[in-house]
Amino acid sequence: MIGRIQRPVDFERVLARPSRSRSAHFALHHLPANPAPSAWVAARLRSAQAELSTGDALVIHTPVEPIPPAAPESCWVGMVVPKRHAKRSVTRQLLKRQIRAAFAERPGMPPGLWVVRLRSPFDRQKFPSAASDALRAAARAELAQLLDRVLKAESAP
Incomplete structure (x- = not known):
């Protein structure tokens, strides 16, 4: 499953690490961890451990959201496609769809948090249409090459 x-x-946790792989337009960052628990779960866990001043027993409620395990079990993908590199929203959405599709095509990706960042714009002279097939x-070919490079590095001893 891809989340x-x-x-x-x-995003801050993953982007604080150096990029795992780069291409002409994209950078790929990875953190082998689960997403941070929501603030509500963290606050509930802190209050469950606190002592009451009245001495009454504290009723501990189970959180609605499950607490994530220590080791990551699946992939979570984030995308950073800034306006300075893709001015038109059509282009930004096209790139995000291609990123999601590229991860969906590769079920063998190592688990953890993945962020794909657009680091340079595509040439508007070469691709004049915002959502062209070209x-x-x-974008799909470059992303496939980027992810294949990571998979190859994972499988190598």
Whole structure:
């Protein structure tokens, strides 16, 4: 299963690490961990351990969200596609769809948090249309090459 990274704290954790692989337009970052638990779960766990001043027994409620295990079990993907590199929202959405599709095609990715970052714009002279088939194919090919490079490095001893 592939999840989506949505919380800023998870993006910060992954992007604080050096990139795992780079291509002409993309950088791939990885952190072998689970997403951070939500603030509600963390606050509930802290309050469950606190002593009450009245001496009454504290009722411990089980959290609605499960506490993630220490070792990552699946992949979570985040995408950073800034406006300075892709001015049109159509282009940004196209690139995000291609990133999700590239991860979906590779079920053997190591578990953890993955962030794909667009690091340079695609040439507007070469791809004049914001959502052209040529741009889609170029982005997909570059992402496939980037992910294959990571898989090859994982399988090598």
